[in-house]
Amino acid sequence: MTRTRPWRTAGAAALLVALMAAGIAPARAEETAAPAYSAKGADSCLGCHDDPALLSLFKTKHARPRDDRGPFGHGGLQCEACHGPGGAHVRARGKQPAGIVDFGPHALAPPARQNAQCLGCHQSNVAHEWAASQHAASEVPCAACHTLHATHDPVLATATQAEVCTSCHQAxxxxxxxxxxxxxxxxKMACSSCHAPHGSQGPFLLIGNTVTETCTSCHSEYRGPFLWEHQPVAEDCSNCHDAHGSAQPSLLKTRPPFLCQQCHEGAGHPSIFNGPQGLPGGGAPSAYLLAGGCVNCHTQVHGSNHPSGRLLMR
Ligand code: HEC
Ligand code: HEC
Ligand code: HEC
Ligand code: HEC
Ligand code: HEC
Ligand code: HEC
Ligand code: HEC
Ligand code: HEC
Ligand code: HEC
Ligand code: HEC
Known part of the structure; x- marks a missing residue:
């Protein structure tokens, strides 16, 4: 049995009762007893923790007095609904953090312990996906993304979310x-426009079951099916596009003709960079063609519904 973290042993209370019945009083009852809650709820905490930044919690959904599902509803444990039993902490006048759960990537409480405090209430909307997610597997605490003592949680707002995510995801x-x-x-968009940070059925925590399904949830004009499919498009948009950013126009991985030439070698006509000598039948030099790539002619690179669109030119 661990002494410093009573929460680790779910059966601690039962065991204590058994020990008492057997007349074996534990030497340090306070540490082995089921952790106690403070007598006066939030009032006992606020006497010491009155930092205005902390008090912004009272402007959030978590502090609604009439929401019985929340910490401050009828019978709610208030601060201790999240921070765990604070009786010992209060009695020790704050000096002894035992029993208190603190939050975030650098907290004393391990991530699984932190997250259990949250998941107890967030069963229906979070817990189900969370268990199998890459973030859970890597022991990312809820509070690495969420800030609860704040009027507005930055990760929930489109304008500020990317900053939270990229604090870890540098690339x-x-x-x-x-x-x-x-x-x-x-x-105008957030990481969560494409990703489900709590977990998903698809790869890479994507909101769709595949990359393409994710992309076409917005770019529905490329969903197909087309009369003339371009095979790599139907397969996976990321054959040609980098979702997060690119030095090439249109988020392309590389610029045509090189992009196309990864797969097409001299097909039908010499697939060299577009000088006049590269065109079917040769022809006069043309600034338009010299500056352009394959998509100047094969404009329907995502697929065509034109009866004679086999070569993706109309
Ligand atoms: C008598 C003053 C006092 C009371 C009452 C008190 N605390 Fe504390 N609390 C402190 C002090 C001082 C610390 C800093 C301890 C340390 O840094 O080791 C602390 C630390 C904490 C921490 C960890 C914060 C961190 O920076 O790591 C949490 C969470 C916390 N208290 C929550 C609570 C809750 C919830 C209650 C009410 C149940 C409460 N406290 C009641 C004085 C108090
Ligand atoms: C006592 C139950 C309870 C606990 C514990 C709890 N929550 Fe909540 N949470 C709620 C309720 C109730 C809501 C409001 C739901 C609604 O009305 O949409 C909520 C809302 C939220 C929201 C949405 C806020 C918004 O503005 O839309 C987030 C994010 C959240 N909780 C995260 C957490 C995290 C992270 C933890 C753990 C540190 C946690 N919750 C602990 C009950 C709880
Ligand atoms: C990797 C970052 C990240 C982590 C870790 C994370 N969340 Fe979230 N959470 C988000 C984002 C982003 C949203 C907003 C989702 C959206 O807008 O589609 C959100 C939304 C929520 C909401 C409100 C929306 C809803 O589904 O009702 C709750 C509640 C919530 N999270 C709870 C939790 C809990 C509990 C944990 C830990 C088990 C957790 N979150 C871990 C990023 C995260
Ligand atoms: C819904 C869950 C929840 C409730 C309720 C809650 N907290 Fe917190 N608390 C957190 C989380 C998560 C953090 C980590 C920082 C953050 O998200 O703002 C935190 C951080 C803290 C800290 C450490 C602040 C720091 O700077 O490191 C203290 C102290 C604290 N809370 C005290 C309280 C007190 C006092 C109450 C009651 C008035 C309370 N908390 C209610 C979730 C909660
Ligand atoms: C337009 C959709 C979209 C948006 C927005 C988006 N992603 Fe992605 N993300 C993807 C796709 C698709 C993948 C799958 C791998 C690939 O194609 O690069 C991915 C993969 C990832 C990966 C895994 C990378 C790897 O190689 O393992 C991380 C991490 C990631 N995204 C983080 C983020 C973060 C952080 C944000 C917000 C700043 C974000 N994403 C925004 C679509 C998106
Ligand atoms: C505290 C650091 C941290 C934060 C903040 C964070 N992540 Fe992650 N994320 C990780 C870790 C760790 C992994 C797993 C290892 C990896 O793939 O890099 C991961 C994995 C991912 C993956 C890739 C999954 C895969 O299959 O490869 C995506 C996508 C992702 N995170 C998106 C997000 C988004 C979106 C946010 C913000 C809402 C976010 N992350 C915030 C740490 C973080
Ligand atoms: C949530 C909706 C949404 C999703 C999902 C989405 N996009 Fe986009 N996409 C947009 C918006 C909005 C723009 C910007 C349009 C504008 O600026 O006119 C855009 C622009 C683009 C552009 C043009 C970029 C440029 O620089 O001109 C490409 C290419 C693109 N998306 C590809 C993808 C791919 C590939 C995916 C899947 C990985 C994807 N999109 C997923 C909304 C989305
Ligand atoms: C074979 C390579 C390839 C694949 C695969 C591909 N694209 Fe593209 N995409 C391109 C090229 C090349 C352009 C630039 C077109 C141009 O310059 O006329 C482009 C441009 C775009 C644009 C920007 C259009 C505009 O008007 O700015 C969007 C959006 C887009 N693609 C979405 C997608 C989606 C969604 C998928 C998956 C269903 C996908 N692409 C698959 C090659 C591809
Ligand atoms: C990831 C590989 C890949 C990339 C990149 C790619 N293609 Fe394709 N393309 C294919 C495949 C596979 C087919 C189907 C060939 C077949 O059916 O014989 C095809 C078919 C075509 C066709 C129709 C030819 C026919 O005989 O049906 C044209 C035109 C074409 N691609 C042009 C392009 C252009 C232009 C680009 C660059 C924007 C490009 N492709 C990029 C793989 C690719
Ligand atoms: C000036 C317009 C033009 C440009 C630029 C162009 N093509 Fe073509 N492409 C054509 C024409 C016309 C055909 C039909 C040729 C034929 O039937 O002899 C064709 C045919 C094709 C075919 C089908 C060949 C077959 O055997 O069915 C592929 C694949 C192709 N082009 C790929 C490319 C790639 C890759 C590029 C860039 C390197 C490119 N094209 C640049 C006009 C062009």
């Missing part, structure tokens, strides 16, 4: 600053 932070990017920096 995506770099991508957002590339010339072509989804409008996250502009505050």
């Amino acid at each position: 995506e932070h770099t991508d957002l600053f590339k010339p072509s990017h989804h409008p996250l920096r502009e505050g």
Whole structure:
């Protein structure tokens, strides 16, 4: 039995009763007893913890006095609904943190212990997906993303969410600053437009079952089916696009013709960079063609519904 973290042993109370009945009083009852809650709820905490930043909790959904599902509803444990039993902490005038659960990536309480405090109430909307998610597997605490003592939790707002996520995901932070990017920096989209941070059925915590399904939830014009499919498009949008950002226009992984030439080698016509000599039948030099790529002619690169669109040109 651990002495310093009574919560680790769910059966601590039962065991204590058994020990008492057998006349074996534990040497340090306070540490082995079921942790006690403070007598006066939040009032006993606020006497010491009166930092205005902490008090902003009272402007959030968690502090609604008439929401019986929440910490401050009828019979609610108030501060201790999240922070755990604080009786010993109060009696020790704050000096002894035992029993108190603190939150965040650098907290004393281990992530699983922190998250259990939250998941007890958030069964229906979070717990189900969470258990199998990559974030749970990597022991990311809820409070690494969520800030609860704040009028507005930054991770819940489109404009501020990316900053929270990229505090850990540096590569995506770099991508957002590339010339072509989804409008996250502009505050019009969030990481959660594509990702389900609590867990998902798809790969990479995506909201869809596949990359393509995720993309076409917004870009429905490319969902198909097309009369003339372009196989890599039907397969996976990320064959050609980088979702997070690219130095190439249109979030392309590389620029045509190189993009196309990863798969097409001299097919039908020499697939060299578009000089006039590269075109079917040769032809006069043309600034338009020299500057362009394959998509100048094969404009329907995502697929075509035109009866004669086999070559994706109309
Ligand atoms: C008598 C004053 C006092 C009371 C009452 C008190 N605390 Fe504390 N609390 C402290 C002090 C002092 C610390 C800092 C302890 C330390 O840094 O080791 C602390 C630390 C904490 C921490 C950890 C914060 C951190 O920075 O790691 C939490 C969470 C906390 N208290 C919550 C509560 C709750 C909930 C209650 C009410 C049940 C409560 N406290 C009642 C004085 C108090
Ligand atoms: C005593 C139950 C309870 C506990 C414990 C609890 N919550 Fe909640 N939480 C609620 C209720 C009730 C709501 C409001 C739901 C609603 O009305 O949409 C809520 C709302 C939220 C919201 C949405 C806030 C918003 O503005 O929309 C987040 C995020 C959240 N909780 C995270 C957490 C985290 C993280 C923890 C653990 C540190 C936690 N909760 C602990 C009951 C609880
Ligand atoms: C990786 C970051 C991250 C972690 C970790 C995380 N969340 Fe969230 N959470 C979010 C984001 C982002 C949203 C907003 C989702 C949206 O807008 O679709 C959210 C929304 C919520 C909501 C409100 C929406 C709803 O589904 O009712 C609750 C409640 C919530 N989270 C609780 C939790 C709990 C409990 C945990 C820990 C078990 C947790 N979250 C862990 C990022 C996170
Ligand atoms: C719904 C869950 C929840 C409730 C209710 C709650 N807290 Fe917290 N508390 C947290 C989380 C999560 C953190 C981590 C920082 C944050 O999210 O703002 C935290 C952080 C703290 C800290 C440490 C602050 C720091 O700077 O490190 C103290 C002290 C604290 N809470 C005291 C309280 C007191 C006092 C109450 C009651 C008035 C209370 N909390 C109610 C979830 C909660
Ligand atoms: C437009 C949709 C979209 C948005 C918005 C988006 N992602 Fe992604 N993300 C993806 C796709 C698709 C993948 C799958 C791998 C790939 O194609 O790069 C992915 C993969 C990831 C991965 C795994 C990378 C790897 O190689 O293992 C991380 C981490 C990630 N995204 C974080 C973020 C963060 C953080 C944000 C917000 C700043 C964000 N994403 C915004 C679509 C998106
Ligand atoms: C505290 C650090 C932290 C924060 C904050 C965080 N993540 Fe993560 N994330 C991780 C870790 C750790 C992993 C698992 C290891 C990995 O894949 O890098 C992960 C994995 C992922 C993955 C990849 C899953 C896979 O299959 O490869 C995605 C996508 C992702 N996070 C998105 C987000 C989004 C969106 C947010 C913000 C809402 C966010 N993360 C916030 C730490 C974090
Ligand atoms: C939540 C909706 C949404 C999802 C999901 C989404 N996009 Fe977008 N996409 C947008 C918006 C909004 C723009 C910007 C349009 C504008 O600026 O006119 C955009 C722009 C683009 C652009 C043009 C970028 C440029 O620089 O011109 C490409 C390419 C693109 N998306 C591909 C994808 C791919 C690939 C996926 C899947 C990984 C995806 N999108 C998922 C909403 C979405
Ligand atoms: C074979 C490579 C390839 C694949 C696979 C692909 N695209 Fe594209 N996409 C392109 C090219 C090339 C462009 C630039 C077109 C241009 O410049 O006319 C583009 C442009 C776009 C644009 C921007 C259009 C605009 O008007 O700015 C969006 C949005 C887009 N693609 C979405 C998708 C989606 C969604 C998927 C998956 C269903 C997908 N793409 C799969 C090659 C591809
Ligand atoms: C990831 C590999 C890949 C990439 C990248 C790719 N394609 Fe394709 N493309 C294919 C495959 C596979 C087919 C189907 C070939 C078949 O059915 O014989 C195809 C078919 C075509 C066709 C129709 C030819 C036919 O005979 O049906 C054209 C035109 C075409 N691609 C143009 C392009 C252009 C332009 C680009 C660059 C924007 C491009 N492709 C990028 C794999 C790719
Ligand atoms: C000036 C317009 C033009 C440009 C630029 C162009 N194509 Fe074509 N492409 C055509 C025409 C016309 C055909 C049909 C040729 C034929 O039937 O002889 C064709 C045919 C094809 C085919 C089908 C070949 C077959 O055997 O069915 C593929 C694949 C293709 N092009 C890929 C590309 C790629 C990759 C690029 C860029 C490197 C490119 N095209 C640039 C006009 C163009």
